[in-house]
Amino acid sequence: MDADSVVGYFRNKSILITGSTGFLGKVLVEKILRVQPDVKKLFLLIRAPNVESAKLRLQTEVTAKEIFQLLKKKHGVGFENFIEEKICPLAGDIMHEDFGLDSAQLRALCKDIDIIVNGAATTNFSERYDAAFDVNVLGAKNVCAFANKCTKLKMLLHVSTAYVAGEQEGLIPEKPFLMGETLRVGTHLDIESEINLIKEARRELRANCSTEKAEKKTMKELGLKRARHFGWPNTYVFTKAMGEMIMGHLRGRFLVVIIRPSIITSTLKEPFPGWMEGIRTIDSVMIGYAKQILPFFIGDLDLIIDVVSSFTNRKPVE
Known part of the structure; x- marks a missing residue:
């Protein structure tokens, strides 16, 4: 497929993007608006308590960045109007069912969305296990659940990482992870058991009145321990691998595409x-x-x- 075909595909499409305030998300939003200004709408899910706060984050953390300077030059004084016409910020979070959107918003979105790009993630290699699990695993689950409600959805694109391959050497085939698959021979991963393990660890920490510092340390150590037990080097890539499993397991009638970039640096x-x-x-x-x-x-x-x-x-x- 050539570049012109891809650009043409986005014409008159409504796209929901998570993680748009991140580095890769900004690049994606800018690129779509620059090469295909006839995109119908970009719905950006932004963590915020309300729509006004979401708009403020959009203005300060996305469109105000230097990467949008070509678009600003092209549209001149009409730039803000162009952004307002093409971008709709949504105050929500992938960690919540239906992203925390109200029923009216949900009904409207489910009728309109053609494509979902899930780029939201925590990329800290040594993140505490519960925090990484909430975003990278349960977040993926909530995205899939939402996608299955979208009546005209054509594709769900999930951004993973090349490092889900762990520390394997040689030629590594690009194949999806099956539910329960691990990188360590003789082990089987049960995601529900991991959820229960996290809940139990939280209960014990609170029962012991652990300090915030002690809780953070314990949850970080738990994530690293579980990752290494199943063959992954750190909590980040371990939870991203589980997110891929969720995507494959809960996919609906639509196309699911998983991309695995390596280190992302500059344009x-x-x-x-x-x-x-x-x-x-x-x-x-x-x-x-x-x-x-x-x-x-x-x-x-x-x-x-x-x-x-x-x-x-x-x-x-x-």
Whole structure:
């Protein structure tokens, strides 16, 4: 399928996007509006107590960012009107059933949505187990439940991570995780049992009047312990793998597409080279190189690094 076909597909479509205030979400929203201004509507699910707060987060955390500068230049004084026409912020959260939307909102959305892009996630490798499970696993479950209510839904796109493959080596086939599948031979994963384990751990901590600090430490350790027991290196990739299982198990009549990006750094070309937000994972290494304060980086020359980044106006490092 060529790029023009993809662009054409989005014409007159209504798209629900979760995780739009994140780095990848901003890139997606900007790209759709730039290449297909005839998209019908982008519904952005934003964690907020009410619609006004959701609008404020949209304005300050999404459309105000530098990545939207090409769109601002194109539309000029009409930019805000264009955004208001094309984007509808929804105050809600994937951790809640029906995202916490009221019945009127829910009925209207279920009749209108053509595509769902689920990009909401917690990406902290050492997140506490209950927090990561709520977003990456139960959140996926709630997205699937909502998707099954959408009468004209064509596709559910779920953003996972390449690192659900764990620490396996060699050629790794792109195949979906089956419910209960693990990376460690001789183990079987029961997601309901993991839910009960988390609930029991919470009960014990509260019964013992544990401090917030102690509770956080215990839940982090529990997540890492469970991840390693089943063959995953950390809580993040473990819960993302479970999220994939949920997607495959609860899928309805619509197409489910799971994408597994590796490390995401900066934009390569569009809307301009080198845009990034915050400093995550390998970003500090590249920033050090761009600023010429890191002249070299120690590594194994026989290994392959799967990160491609771009920086403009960079002088060669001697």
